[in-house]
Amino acid sequence: MIRFLRIAISALIVVALLGFAYANRHEVIVSFDPFASRESAALAVAAPLFEVMIAAAMLGVIAGATRTRLWRPVSAERGRSGATSAPQNVGRGHE
Numbered sequence: 001m002i003r004f005l006r007i008a009i010s011a012l013i014v015v016a017l018l019g020f021a022y023a024n025r026h027e028v029i030v031s032f033d034p035f036a037s038r039e040s041a042a043l044a045v046a047a048p049l050f051e052v053m054i055a056a057a058m059l060g061v062i063a064g065a066t067r068t069r070l071w072r073p074v075s076a077e078r079g080r081s082g083a084t085s086a087p088q089n090v091g092r093g094h095e
Contacts, residue, residue, distance in 0.1 A: 017054075024049040 025048050032043035 020053075021048075021050040024053065028052060 027046050028049050029041075030045045030047060030052055031041040032045075033041040036042060
């Protein structure tokens with residue numbers, strides 16, 4: 001049952017992504033030079049809008065995973081030392 005739900009949800013996500021790609025298939029110009037005009041931009045790429053959006057989402061996921069991975073050892077050390085742990089049974093009526 002779980003496997004069927006996983007496949008069904010995955011299929012819905014794929015159909016939604018295909019619909020998004022079809023609706024946004026026109027080309028846009030992505031300029032990496034904010035002060036230049038569209039015609040004289042030093043770094044500009046023409047790409048379909050869905051590719052730009054999917055690439056931006058992928059970069060966001062990679063940036064978030066990298067940030068989580070880099071900060072994980074620091075928070076793990078804090079947890080082992082007990083420096084940030086709250087007192088036990090506070091406010092529960094236990095004395």
